[in-house]
Amino acid sequence: MPRPTPEDVSLILRLYELRRDPELRRARAYMLSDFNVKTWDEMRSHYMSGDEIDRHFRMATSYWEMVATFVNQGLLNEDLFFDTHGEDIVVWKKVEPLAEAARKQIRPTWLWNLERMARRHQSWRERTYAMAKKVIEAGSKLQPAKSRK
Numbered sequence: 001m002p003r004p005t006p007e008d009v010s011l012i013l014r015l016y017e018l019r020r021d022p023e024l025r026r027a028r029a030y031m032l033s034d035f036n037v038k039t040w041d042e043m044r045s046h047y048m049s050g051d052e053i054d055r056h057f058r059m060a061t062s063y064w065e066m067v068a069t070f071v072n073q074g075l076l077n078e079d080l081f082f083d084t085h086g087e088d089i090v091v092w093k094k095v096e097p098l099a100e101a102a103r104k105q106i107r108p109t110w111l112w113n114l115e116r117m118a119r120r121h122q123s124w125r126e127r128t129y130a131m132a133k134k135v136i137e138a139g140s141k142l143q144p145a146k147s148r149k
Contacts, residue, residue, distance in 0.1 A: 002077070003077075004077040004079070004080040005077070008076055008077040008080050009080070011070065011075070011076050012076070012080060012081065012084060015067055018063070019063075023059065024059060024060070024063060026056065027055070027056040027057075027059035027060040027063075028060050028063075028087065030052075030053075030056040030057075030060070031056065031057065031060040031061075031090075031091055031094060032087070032090060032091075032094075035053075035056075035057065035094055037053075037057075037098065038097055039097065039098065039101070040098045040100075040101030040102045040105065041101065043057070043098055043102070044105070060091060061091065061095060061111060061114070064087075064088050064091050064092075064114050065111055065113050065114050067081075067088065067117075068088065068113035068114040068116070068117035068118075069113045071117050072113050072116055072117055078120070078124075079124075082120075082121050082124045082125070082128075083128075085121075086121075088114065088117060088118050088121060089118050089121055089122055089125075091114070091118075092111075092114050092115060092118035093118075095111060095114075096115070099111060099115065
């Protein structure tokens with residue numbers, strides 16, 4: 001992947017500004033902390049109802065679907081995004097159990113961009129973290145503390 005550009009940095013900062021919107025912040029907090037729906041059938045009673053669960057769910061998932069589309073289309077440097085975010089993976093893991101049934105009812109591509117990006121992001125983390133661990137261990141000037149007996 002090419003090096004990040006100043007435009008990539010500007011978009012990352014703009015996306016961060018959007019995340020600070022009070023309503024989106026509440027929606028994100030709900031998804032990260034309180035959202036515990038396990039099946040699409042359970043979610044259907046709220047979906048498109050306009051209640052708080054529905055609003056928070058749709059706001060947070062549509063935000064991450066939009067961001068994922070930017071990354072997937074190459075409009076935002078993937079490495080830069082993956083190196084500065086992680087919430088996308090958490091949100092995908094929360095909605096993953098709903099995806100198959102929701103795609104049958106809503107549309108076949110429901111949260112498809114988020115899924116694709118979150119899977120790549122997780123793989124990126126596994127590769128990057130393993131490499132970082134080796135570099136840190138090889139270059140560390142600190143010696144492990146000796147156990148006291």
